[in-house]
Amino acid sequence: MKLRFCTLLCCAFAYANIAQATERPNIILVFADDISARELPIYGSSTWTEGRGNDSSNPAVRANTPVLDQMAEDGCWVKTAWASVVCSPSRAMMMTGRFAHLHKWWNNSYKGRYRDEKGKITTWPLYESSPLQIGHVAQQGGYATYWAGKTQMAGDLSQFGFAQGCFTPGNLEDKDNPFTDFKIVKKMVDGQKLVINEDTGEPYDTYDQHGWYFFPHVRLMNHDDKDFQWWPNTPESIESFGLGTYGPDVELDFIFDFMDRQHEQGKPFFVYHTTHLGHGAFDWLNPKNGQTWPGTPVIEWDGDGYTRTEPNITGDNGDYDTHDTVTDIGIHHHINYLDYQMWLYRNKLQKMGIADNTIVIFCADNGTAGYGKNSHEKQKGVHVPLIIYAPGMTKHGEQNVLVNMSDLLPTIAELAGVAIPGDYAHNGESLVPFLFTDRPKHRDWVYGYSRERQIIRGELVMKDGNDRWWDVSAEPADLISFPEITNWNEVSELHRAERDELLVVLPEFDLFDTEPDAPGSDFPSKADKKTDESKKNDKSTNKSTNKNKKENSAAKSASASDNQGWTVVFEDQYEDRSEVGTDYSIGRGMEDGWSVADGVLIGRQTREDHGSVIRVERDFDDVDIQFDFQFQGGTRFNFVIDDENEKSVHAGHICRVSISPKLLSISDDKTGSMNLEVRKQRQNKNLSSDEAAKLAEIMESTQSAVKVEIKPNQWHNLRVRIKGDVMKAFLDGELATSLRSPGFDHPTKTKLGFTVNGESIAFDNFILKVAN
Known part of the structure; x- marks a missing residue:
């Protein structure tokens, strides 16, 4: 491997006038957050993201990336680069060069478990499952290593192969950061658990988080002989720290300082820059925006370079004035700011005199929020940008090849002159032979995953x-x-x-069903979706x-x-939050009956006289719904479809599916049990025999039931489809029962959701489709 490396490297850097073929290039890997390939102009997509979940072809909300464009032409860009569908498994793929069957990080909501040295069952850290990662191989090659930005890693951050780090946010502990109150935390207020904005003291419908953009939380690793410390950490930095301090700028300042120090010592460096840019956040400067893509400092491109306006932000307690020094919200502003930072990188390398011996890689961890993030539909979740600039490479411009993020580990290893042991399993393939020779193809297939x-x-x-x-x-x-x-x-x-x-x-x-945790583990089931x-x-x-x-x-x-013929109009995987969210309405007095935890929606009965109710409001006629469910002590749930304007039925109920551990039934409520006239007859204990017989006929013709076996603490899937006057219910992929009844054809349905009886039932992966 080393001999092959030296041969390729000699070829690769002949054009860069490298004095010795064994001189190792510096490597900068910028790993952006939640950015689909379609967001970058070089990918030529006809649509991009305007707001969360909104596609657009409006040039006004198109990112402008002249530096990345030039980098893609001087270097190359890959048409089909895949990560995984969401942050944690993608970062695991990047750092380990492995897929989830080895490192066991299947999704944000299911990371494989192990028993630590104290016997506690906890997340299996990647440095335990995969002891050779990108930081480690760089260190083995004699590189100084730095990690800046987002971590999203379990365990001890000093064990990942990086000598130093600048992390934003430092962590989610608020007790010891004295510098900023831009944080969202859970608190008990008047007996209620609320998510509170510490800056304003007001509750908000979002998840607990600390600020990583303006007025950021910053934690340093291995600076000033301290393992970890909060920044600002000097009188000068404390004096200058304030509302206008921007987390991505802080990261880059520390990266540049690290590069200077290593260059002065004549040591090659590896920078792993896991920027937050691209990821949504709570907008502390404009709390009414809630969770969004907060604005960035204003920048302008004049055709040759960027100018940046220093942020001028005044105010407090949620009432701020940015004095036109901060952009509007939008992911395109985040991508523009990334382009500005890549310009700063380029200028820094030229000033240091090492531009001809530094490889720069730009990519992202998964698709854009609201479009691709956490999606396993087509390649929405996995298709990410990948741009590589390496002096001496033979490939330039567009490259119609397949690349996985797992490929970066063996690529960095080969560039660093490190041979990966033959018995160390990994799934990546080094890009070096493709980039630096006339090889026309890189790999035959790419892979992504989300649980099963x-x-x-x-x-x-x-x-x-x-x-x-x-x-x-x-x-x-x-x-x-x-x-x-x-x-x-x-x-x-x-x-x-x-x-x-x-x-x-x-x-x-395909091991999620059988080997989801560390080898040899036999843990009790946790409240996460299996299959x-x-x-x-x-x-x-x-x-x-x-x-x-x-x-x-x-x-x-x-x-x-x-x-075919159906369009998704609503879906929810219940990820990245701890609250139910504004898309749902909960029955009065039942608020404590619904929560989101570990990536699932959990309902439990809190009133003796009625099950706990939750609904989503949408207008539809024919409909196709799917969701997963797990009985965790509950006795029954109804999936109910309503028309709040229909007065001929009780509570607007049109139809439903009812599931208990032994029985699944579907019913036409409009002409059956919830019709006001029928309901009146059902409540009448003095019906004649003829009336009773007619009522029984109505009930029989508007309901269909089948025996099932729903085991507690196991996940099942329900699919409900209504076309015209026919309702079908599928349990775990098989048709359970169907019924033709006129009430199903009610044309103006407005609500749908769950009513839970008993202790608790969990739901996940809710998808609502309507007929085209």
Whole structure:
């Protein structure tokens, strides 16, 4: 490996006039947060993000990235680079070069567990599961290492292979930071648990967090002979620290100081810059905005360089004036500021005289919030930008190849002259042979994951986390509207062959059901979503012969075709927050019955006279709903669809699905049990025999029930579909029962949601689709 490295490196840096072939390049890896590839102009997408969940083609909200554009042309940019769907597993992939079957970080809401040295069951730190990471390989190659920005890592931050660090926020402990009150914390107020903005003392509907943009929380690692300390940490920095202090600027100041110190000592450096830019946050300067993409300091590009306006912010307690020195909200401003910082990097390297011996990599951890983040649909969650600039590389401009974020670890190892031991399993492939030779292709497939959902694509076909297949042989204008493959006989033999090759790859990584935690662990189930029975059945099929894989794939495709004609209008994975959120309305007096914890929605009955009610308001007619559920002591739940304006029924109830551990039923409430006339008859104990017989006929014709077996503390999946006057209920992927009844065809449905009876029932991955 070292001999091959020296040969490639000699070739790579011949153009840079490197004195010795063994001279190691400095490496800067900028890992941005929650930014889809489509947000960068070089990717040429016809749409981008204007507001959370809102696509736009408005040039006014398009990012402007002249420096990244130039870097992409002088270096190269990769059309199809994949991470995972959300922060923690993507960072795990980046840092370890491994997929989740090895490091066990399957999603933000399920990180594999182990028993620590004290016997406590806790998250398995990556340095325990994967002791050779990007920081470690750089150190083994003689590099000084620095980590700045977001961490999102469990365990001791000093164990990841970085000599020093500047972290924003330092952590979520508020007790020992004396410098800033930009923090959201949980507090008990008048017997209620609320999420409070410490700056204003007011409750807000968001999750607990500390500020990482203006007036930031900053914690330093291994500075001034101290393991960890809060910054500002000197009289001068304390004096200058204030509302206008911007976290991304602080990070870069410490990075540049580190680069200067290492250059003076003649030592190569590796910078891992995990910036927050791109990630939403609570807008402390404008609390009415809540969780958004807060504004950045104003910058301007004149064609040759940037000028930055120093932030001038006055006020207190949530009432602030930025004096036009801070931009409006929007992710495009975050991307613009990243471009400004890349310009600062470029100028710094030129000033230091090391631009011809420094490799710069720019990428992101997952898709944009509201569009791709945590999505396993197509490649929305995994498709991220990747730009690489390395002096002497043979590749320039657009590169139509496949790259995984796992590839960065072996790439850095090869650049640093470090041989990864042959018995150390990893999933990445070094980019060095592709970047510095005439090699036309990098790898055959890329992979992403979210718990049990696997996403994989080659050059022609892609399977997403919903087990739907897509033809990716041509790139659509919006980078996502690929044609679905529903009939494999209508695509080429090459498409079918690649599908079969991908299906052979997947079983190796498909361990969430059977090995979700550290090897040898046998822990009790935790309140996290596992998998539905249909997934288990699919996976057992996938592990059979190649012939069975083809048949199983065709069956999945046939099922996927049943999804055509529907549009997602609401979905919630209950991630990154501890409160229910404003999309939901809770029954009066039932507020304590609903909460969000560990990435799931939990309902429990709090009133003796009625189950706990929660609803989402949407206008719809035909509808397709899916969600996962887990009985955690509850006795029954109803999934209810209402029309609040319908006066012929009690409480506007139109129809429902009722589930208990032994029974699943569906009912037309409009013409059945909740019709006011029918309800009146049901409550009448003096009906004649004829009236009773007619009532029984109505009840029988408007309800359908089937016996089921719902085991406690196991996750199941329910799908409810209404088309015209037919309702169908699918349990764990299989049709449980269906019914034709006129009330289902009620055209103006306005609400839907849960009513829970008993101690608690958990829900996750709620998806609402309406007919096109």
